[in-house]
Amino acid sequence: DTEVTQTPKHLVMGMTNKKSLKCEQHMGHRAMYWYKQKAKKPPELMFVYSYEKLSINESVPSRFSPECPNSSLLNLHLHALQPEDSALYLCASSQGVVVNNEQFFGPGTRLTVL
Amino acid sequence: DQQVKQNSPSLSVQEGRISILNCDYTNSMFDYFLWYKKYPAEGPTFLISISSIKDKNEDGRFTVFLNKSAKHLSLHIVPSQPGDSAVYFCAARAGYSGGYQKVTFGTGTKLQVIP
Numbered sequence: 373d374t375e376v377t378q379t380p381k382h383l384v385m386g387m388t389n390k391k392s393l394k395c396e397q398h399m400g401h402r403a404m405y406w407y408k409q410k411a412k413k414p415p416e417l418m419f420v421y422s423y424e425k426l427s428i429n430e431s432v433p434s435r436f437s438p439e440c441p442n443s444s445l446l447n448l449h450l451h452a453l454q455p456e457d458s459a460l461y462l463c464a465s466s467q468g469v470v471v472n473n474e475q476f477f478g479p480g481t482r483l484t485v486l
Numbered sequence: 487d488q489q490v491k492q493n494s495p496s497l498s499v500q501e502g503r504i505s506i507l508n509c510d511y512t513n514s515m516f517d518y519f520l521w522y523k524k525y526p527a528e529g530p531t532f533l534i535s536i537s538s539i540k541d542k543n544e545d546g547r548f549t550v551f552l553n554k555s556a557k558h559l560s561l562h563i564v565p566s567q568p569g570d571s572a573v574y575f576c577a578a579r580a581g582y583s584g585g586y587q588k589v590t591f592g593t594g595t596k597l598q599v600i601p
Contacts (some may be wrong), residue, residue: 376529403586414575414591415530422585462529471582472518472537475589477529 376478378463384484387453393481395446395463402468404446405475406438409460421446423468453485489513490578490592498598505563507595509576512557516578520589521550521561524573533574534561566599573597 376397385391395404403422407415420428421440429438435457437449446463460482464475490511499505507521517538522530536543536550536559543550549562563570573596577589 405586412594414593416591417588420586420588427583427586428588464529466587468585472535473587474520474532474535475587477522477531479527479529482527 376463376465376476378461378478378481380481381479382482382484384486385450385453386486387455389453390449390451392450393448393461393463393483395448395478396444397465397476397478398444399465399476400443400467401465401476402443403466404440405464405466406446406448407462407464409462409480415462419448450483453483455485458483458485487512488593489516490576490590492574492576492592492595494595495593496596496598498600499566501568501599501601502565505561505566505570505597505599507561507563507574507576507597509559509561509592510557511559511578513578513580513590514557515580516590517581518579518587519550519552519559520577520579521548522575522577522591523570524575524594530575563597566597568599568601571597571599 406418409415418432419438424440439447460480462480463478466475520535521533524530534548552559573594576592579589
């Protein structure tokens with residue numbers, strides 16, 4: 373299994389809603405990532421978890437809250453978002469111990485904040 | 487400050503010809519470079535990578551060239567096929583952080599291969 377799955381594929385939420393994005397991989401990868409991608413822009417790193425510990429938070433607003441319940445799962449909890457947070461949210465994973473290796477990306481969740 | 491730049495937002499190539507996608511970077515600490523392909527409504531897919539100790543890496547129709555002195559890399563696709571039509575991102579990493587890969591993505595080049 374070389375797949376990263378993300379649910380839901382699409383999400384529409386109001387600014388007062390609370391929702392969560394989910395990501396799952398069963399490749400035994402020990403690093404997992406959240407990226408945000410706006411139209412015609414490159415993916416921007418938000419968070420990195422390594423061995424289930426938060427290693428990088430790229431100064432992301434607290435209305436985004438990541439969680440890594442176990443080595444296969446990664447969540448992104450959303451609360452009080454703004455319309456400018458509308459974007460494609462990508463999850464990725466990579467092997468933990470290999471020095472040079474690629475990230476495997478999921479298909480993304482298209483988020484619209486009204 | 488965009489450390490990884492792809493100066494051509496788009497490129498059109500005839501089927502069967504060579505596609506050359508370029509990428510420039512400014513951070514001399516980058517030591518590992520990757521190319522990803524992205525179709526609409528999908529996540530990026532890894533294509534090929536190169537370590538800074540090499541100047542060329544080849545995988546089938548895809549070859550990546552690295553010129554460290556010029557801080558430039560390029561992806562060659564030969565022969566180009568209509569299925570190669572996608573957005574291509576180069577990405578670069580500044581050192582292995584232990585347990586994860588922190589990469590910076592370029593701005594992307596949209597390749598269209600015309601049948």
